[in-house]
Amino acid sequence: MNRTCLRILKIIAPVLLLVWQQPSGYSQTLLTLEKALEIAELNSPDIRHSRLNLERYEETLNAQYASYKSKLALSITPLYYSHDREFYEFYSTWNTSETFRSSGAFTISQPIKLTDGILTISDRFSFQNSYSEFSDETNRAFSNNLYIQFDQPLFTYNRAKMQLDELELDYENAALSYAIQKMAIERNVTQSFYNVFDYQMSLQIAEEEYVNQQISYDIIKNKVDGGLSAMEELYQAELNLMTSKSNLQNQQVALENAKDAFKQLIGVSLYEEIAVLADVSVPEVTVDMQKAIDHALKNRMELRQREITIENSQFELIRTDAMNEFKGNVSVALGLFGDDKKLQNIYSSPTDNQQVSVSFQIPIWDWGEKKARLKAVEAAMQSQELYLEDENNNIIINIRSIYRNLQNLLTQIEIADQNRKNAELTYEINLERYRNGDLTSMDLSLFQNQLSEKKMAYSRALISYKIELLNLKIQSLWDFVENKSIVPEEFDRSG
DSSP states (O other): OHHHHHHHHHHHHHHHHHHHSSTOHHHHHHHOOEHHHHHHHHOOHHHHHHHHHHHHHHHHHHHHHHSSEEEEEEEEEEEEEEEEEEEEEETEEEEEEEEEEEEEEEEEEEEETTTTTTEEEEEEEEEEEEEEETTTTTEEEEEEEEEEEEEESSSSSHHHHHHHHEEEHHHHHHHHHHHHHHHHHHHHHHHHHHHHHHHHHHHHHHHHHHHHHHHHHHHHHHHHHHSSHHHHHHHHHHHHHHHHHHHHHHHHHHHHHHHHHHHHHTTTTTTEEEEEOOOOOOOOOOOOOOHHHHHHHHHHHHHHHHHHHHHHHHHHHHHHHHOOOEEEEEEEEEEEEEEEEGGGTTTOOOOOEEEEEEHHHHHHHHOHHHHHHHOOOOOOHHHHHHHHHHHHHHHHHHHHHHHHHHHHHHHHHHHHHHHHHHHHHHHHHHHHHHHHHHSSSHHHHHHHHHHHHHHHHHHHHHHHHHHHHHHHHHHHHHTTTTTOOOOOGGGOOOO
């Protein structure tokens, strides 16, 4: 059998063993790492929270875009009626009045994003029928008021534009958080996946150890029955067998607990039975540390989030600087009003309405409040700039550390593999010595434990290397296995 077949058998052996052990009719889902990641991306509670948060900011931004379009409003008062009696002091008499009115208004309001002004066009139409006891007259008339108005703030910052810029940054930050969360899910799922696989391997090794202890027990029992060994040897073999069985049960419990945590993480039912199928072979990878650092410093989304925080601080600086500011407002309105008893003659003799107003708000003294608040905001900005610098340094340190760990792990894998092979040969040799009566059951148990430890050490060294490769991919945003960038297209700043 060639090496490829042997490698495949080593990978699938623990899973096949678990499946074979299940009772007849027992349904179990077999998960690869890729399948687990797909499930987690759809069902993981963490990624769903992050996706909903992104959706919230996206819809808020869409609402802000919509707020810059023309707003059309129609208000209608189909019926208004009043009957009042009032005392007129000038004439020293009481008057009874009765009013019936019906009206409607149509308004178009257009925000001007470029200047933060508002242009409004409004048309108000009404019909009124009123009676006054004092004059003993009934007044019945139609009226219409059409006007256009423009309001423009002066000597201040554009609040509408800054609000849009802030919302765009909030959305970008939420999108970055979502992308980061996806990578965090990949890391957490991968670690939990290999944790389950590790427990599967531990269970398999515990089963092998139990089988070996059973063989050892049978050998010594036959010798004791034949009078070739002392009874004390059988007692020790029984103790070793019971210890091995207890260890097997402990590994079964640990595996089920790890499965429950894994199922909760990826978002599948806790009642679904699963087993994992992992490829822990070491890929041939050439890691360029400087390339990893350069790519990370250009594209790490955490750095952009720090920059967004600084930009938001600049907005806060502008807002604070506008406290107690000198500012003004200009308002210009032009209108046409007409009324008549007959609807068709409503504009037979219209009235022109004009209105112009210029107002200013002039601060006198604020006792240093604005100056102190500006200093506070500037200190916060400097702090955020320091955080950005620290983030850069942390990225470099982490990638260097991962690179060194990968080099060390390759050496550890070679050592662990050789130790495993030596432990297998040592156990086979001493098992034969045990059969020949040259070794006690206690001594054989020590070699069995050594074999189990070396097998687990080799498996864990392989898993550690796979996880460290994933850490490098997440830290650098470059997949050295596939030799390609993993930066989402919308966040790629390499160019």
